[in-house]
Amino acid sequence: MNSVRVRFAPSPTGYLHVGGLRTALYNFLLAKHHGGSFIVRIEDTDQSRKVEGAIENLIESLRWAGVEFDEGPGKEGKYGPYIQSQRLKIYHDHVQRLLEKGEAYYCFCTSERLDQLRKKQAEAKEATIYDRHCRTIPFDEATKRAASGEQHTVRMKIPLDGELTFNDLIRGKVTIAYKILDDQVILKSDGFPTYHLAVVVDDHLMEISHVIRGEEWLPSTPKHVLLYKAFGWELPQFAHLPLLLNPDKSKLSKRQGDVAVEDYRTKGYLKEALINFVAFLGWNPGDEREIFPLADLIKEFSIEHINKSGSVFNIEKLNWLNQQHMKLKNENDLLALVKPLLDERGWTSFSDEYRKQVIALMKERVVVLSDFVTECAYFYEDPATYDEKAKAKNWTADSLNYLQKLKEKFEALNVFDAASIEAALRSAAEEFHVGAGKLIHPLRLAISGVGHGPSLFHMMEVLGKETSARRIRLALERLH
RNA sequence: GCUCCCAUCGUCUAGGGGUUAGGACACGAGCUUUUCAAGCUUGUAACACGGGUUCGAUUCCCGUUGGGAGUACCA
Numbered sequence: 001m002n003s004v005r006v007r008f009a010p011s012p013t014g015y016l017h018v019g020g021l022r023t024a025l026y027n028f029l030l031a032k033h034h035g036g037s038f039i040v041r042i043e044d045t046d047q048s049r050k051v052e053g054a055i056e057n058l059i060e061s062l063r064w065a066g067v068e069f070d071e072g073p074g075k076e077g078k079y080g081p082y083i084q085s086q087r088l089k090i091y092h093d094h095v096q097r098l099l100e101k102g103e104a105y106y107c108f109c110t111s112e113r114l115d116q117l118r119k120k121q122a123e124a125k126e127a128t129i130y131d132r133h134c135r136t137i138p139f140d141e142a143t144k145r146a147a148s149g150e151q152h153t154v155r156m157k158i159p160l161d162g163e164l165t166f167n168d169l170i171r172g173k174v175t176i177a178y179k180i181l182d183d184q185v186i187l188k189s190d191g192f193p194t195y196h197l198a199v200v201v202d203d204h205l206m207e208i209s210h211v212i213r214g215e216e217w218l219p220s221t222p223k224h225v226l227l228y229k230a231f232g233w234e235l236p237q238f239a240h241l242p243l244l245l246n247p248d249k250s251k252l253s254k255r256q257g258d259v260a261v262e263d264y265r266t267k268g269y270l271k272e273a274l275i276n277f278v279a280f281l282g283w284n285p286g287d288e289r290e291i292f293p294l295a296d297l298i299k300e301f302s303i304e305h306i307n308k309s310g311s312v313f314n315i316e317k318l319n320w321l322n323q324q325h326m327k328l329k330n331e332n333d334l335l336a337l338v339k340p341l342l343d344e345r346g347w348t349s350f351s352d353e354y355r356k357q358v359i360a361l362m363k364e365r366v367v368v369l370s371d372f373v374t375e376c377a378y379f380y381e382d383p384a385t386y387d388e389k390a391k392a393k394n395w396t397a398d399s400l401n402y403l404q405k406l407k408e409k410f411e412a413l414n415v416f417d418a419a420s421i422e423a424a425l426r427s428a429a430e431e432f433h434v435g436a437g438k439l440i441h442p443l444r445l446a447i448s449g450v451g452h453g454p455s456l457f458h459m460m461e462v463l464g465k466e467t468s469a470r471r472i473r474l475a476l477e478r479l480h
Numbered sequence: 481g482c483u484c485c486c487a488u489c490g491u492c493u494a495g496g497g498g499u500u501a502g503g504a505c506a507c508g509a510g511c512u513u514u515u516c517a518a519g520c521u522u523g524u525a526a527c528a529c530g531g532g533u534u535c536g537a538u539u540c541c542c543g544u545u546g547g548g549a550g551u552a553c554c555a
Contacts, residue, residue, distance in 0.1 A: 288493095454515095
């Protein structure tokens with residue numbers, strides 16, 4: 001395969017959807033696998049849906065995920081501009097060519113007439129399709145009317161009968177009869193092209209080799225093929241990706257959970273995990289490996305291993321993958337990611353060394369980055385409350401005695417590390433003739449305020465002698 | 481309604497004319513352990529249905545059912 005050029009072509013309606021991320025990723029992976037180019041093109045031909053800042057947002061989400069493009073907005077190559085609203089003249093010229101070739105025609109129908117037509121067809125249980133009312137207007141007459149300023153659109157001429165077959169890299173041959181195809185509007189009355197025209201013109205001009213996009217485009221691909229033919233252009237390869245689904249199997253949507261890439265970012269998911277997860281929704285390497293950093297995805301990716309059916313976006317698996325990728329990171333990497341979160345929380349007065357010790361203790365038991373804040377509060381401030389359940393379970397009448405004794409033992413310690421803390425505690429347990437658990441659980445509650453967490457002795461070592469002593473004293477005053 | 485696409489454990493999937501239908505997540509049990517995780521061992525769980533083709537079909541073909549998408553001067 002020489003010169004792979006692929007593109008991700010989102011419309012700027014707000015944020016990057018995780019489904020969009022997967023589409024972008026597959027395009028990116030194919031390009032990088034073959035040493036080709038990945039292009040981002042903004043499809044903003046619908047003026048009414050424009051959202052301020054959406055382009056920047058999209059690009060930032062891609063950048064965060066590590067899906068870097070070779071050409072696109074802000075990174076102009078020789079095929080730009082990469083924003084469709086800046087390419088209007090190009091579309092107009094191409095529409096003109098179609099008009100002159102007799103492959104398209106002016107349409108003067110009002111949207112009221114169109115609405116009525118559709119309504120009637122629906123009532124008669126017929127396919128709702130344009131009745132080609134304007135297709136027979138002589139070209140000269142239509143040109144004159146359009147030139148005189150009469151409101152109009154331009155539609156493509158679909159052959160009246162016959163059928164069209166095209167090849168899809170994922171689905172094989174797909175055939176559709178012309179008679180169910182609409183004479184699609186390609187130029188709107190506001191002068192903007194519709195998606196169908198713009199996508200074909202741009203993909204050709206930008207020398208796109210593979211059109212990889214969501215399955216929702218499959219039914220309109222014949223129109224695009226027809227347009228390529230009308231222009232006399234060579235077809236790209238098509239690959240229509242299976243959809244990402246809600247748990248109820250409908251197309252993944254906002255109301256059933258988070259769909260924006262930035263949501264997962266702020267929740268504390270690692271980009272490596274999100275990428276890995278989303279890559280495996282519809283693709284797999286063909287063996288049983290599951291943990292794939294981006295570099296490995298690039299190495300192994302192939303269109304042949306993409307499957308046909310939609311996949312449910314299952315957050316449980318994402319959580320697991322996030323843990324796995326978390327473990328792959330060392331304390332320095334994690335510190336860089338967690339530090340801003342700690343600072344934001346106001347825990348600014350701690351050394352990097354200290355924070356790294358906390359991370360080391362906790363990394364095996366957190367799921368997302370934000371857990372380094374929410375699950376680690378007691379490393380940064382004294383507990384204000386004590387978990388009721390843990391207290392009910394492990395705090396007994398004797399606990400105060402035990403803690404008092406432990407306090408004295410710890411004070412006598414010259415070296416306050418996990419081993420000496422443990423030794424001190426075990427000797428105390430012996431003196432009381434009870435199991436170590438009788439001391440450990442209340443002590444954990446006193447130190448951390450909760451009933452679970454990392455090794456108590458290591459936790460106290462990290463906290464230090466002074467803090468540990470203070471917390472025992474505090475607990476002695478507050479627990480009874 | 482019409483058109484197109486799809487169909488293996490609850491979920492993500494491997495496989496493919498002859499397999500004890502494999503793995504992962506989740507769930508259950510056990511081990512380990514000061515707790516919680518992690519880890520290890522282990523268990524439950526699937527070829528939608530009906531016809532063909534074939535010595536043999538989960539796999540190939542047709543149909544049914546189910547699901548999804550499209551059906552805009554939205555993308």
